[in-house]
Structures are given as structure tokens and as C-alpha cells.
Amino acid sequence: MEKFRLKINKKKYQVEVDAATPLLWVLRDELNLMGTKFGCGIGQCGACTVHLNGSPTRSCLLPVAAVAGSEITTIEGLSKENDHPIQKAWKALDVPQCGYCQAGQIMTASALLEENKAPSRDEVREAMQGNICRCAAYNKIEEAVLLAADENKLNS
Secondary structure (H helix, E strand, O other): OEEEEEEEOOEEEEEEEOOOOEHHHHHHHHOOOOOOOOOOOOOOOOOOEEEEOOEEEEOOOOEHHHOOOOEEEOHHHOOOOOOOHHHHHHHHOOOOOOOOOHHHHHHHHHHHHHHOOOOOHHHHHHHHOOOOOOOOOHHHHHHHHHHHHHHHHHHO
């Protein structure tokens, strides 16, 4: 067991875990940040997506030893009042069905909008293709990302 200092959602934490422990399990089991979900465990579904230094990253594959000193943002840290443009668009269009993939979808979409304030429909599809939705809410997800991008344009 080793001690690791982590910065998650702008707060500092110290955990004592095996260096190979995936970040996902540190978030959920050690820090009780339950918004990041376990889906497949092999980085293919996107349910465990967090931001690592602003980039969407699969936390199920990332050993905690690799993230010390990095800025990590989970769904809990995306906005204080659930008022990020992506979260507002998700709510306005009633995107979730079962909801299981939604944190990962939102984290991927918010990273896209940080990088590209006005993505085209094709750019949204390309950015979101690594996130699987069991309920096949892909059309609503795409529309929500485009709605959030429109809101960003209005607020610029």
C-alpha cells in the first residue's frame, strides 16, 4: 500500500491504496464519489469517464499511481448547482432513460465543448462515439450537446 495525494474536483485528498488500483475504484470505494460508474472495466463503454487535466479519460483503466499531481474532475465536480450547459441541456431534453451511462456521456460532452465551442453534428458524433448507451438514447444525447453549444454561443 502506498499513499497518494490527489486533487479531485478542486479538493485535495490523500488515499492509501495499491499503486495499481484503478482511479475508478479509488473514487468510488475510497472517496465515496459514486457518480462515476463501472460499466465494462476495459475502457470500451465510457461509463467511467472523468476529466484528467481537462481531457476525457476512462478511469477504469487508469492506475492511481499515474494520476498523482493531476487535476481530476468527476461528474460531482462539473458544476456546483448542476448548471453546466451540458447538464441544463440534458435536463431540458429529458435525455436519460436508465441513466447509467449519463455521467460518462456528460463528461465526454463537456470536454468536447471546452475544446470546441461550436461543434458540428458530425463532430459531436465523432466525439461521443466511444460512449455506449444501453438504452440507445444517442439522438437525444446528440441534440443535447448541440443545444448546450447553442447556449454557449448565446452566453459568449
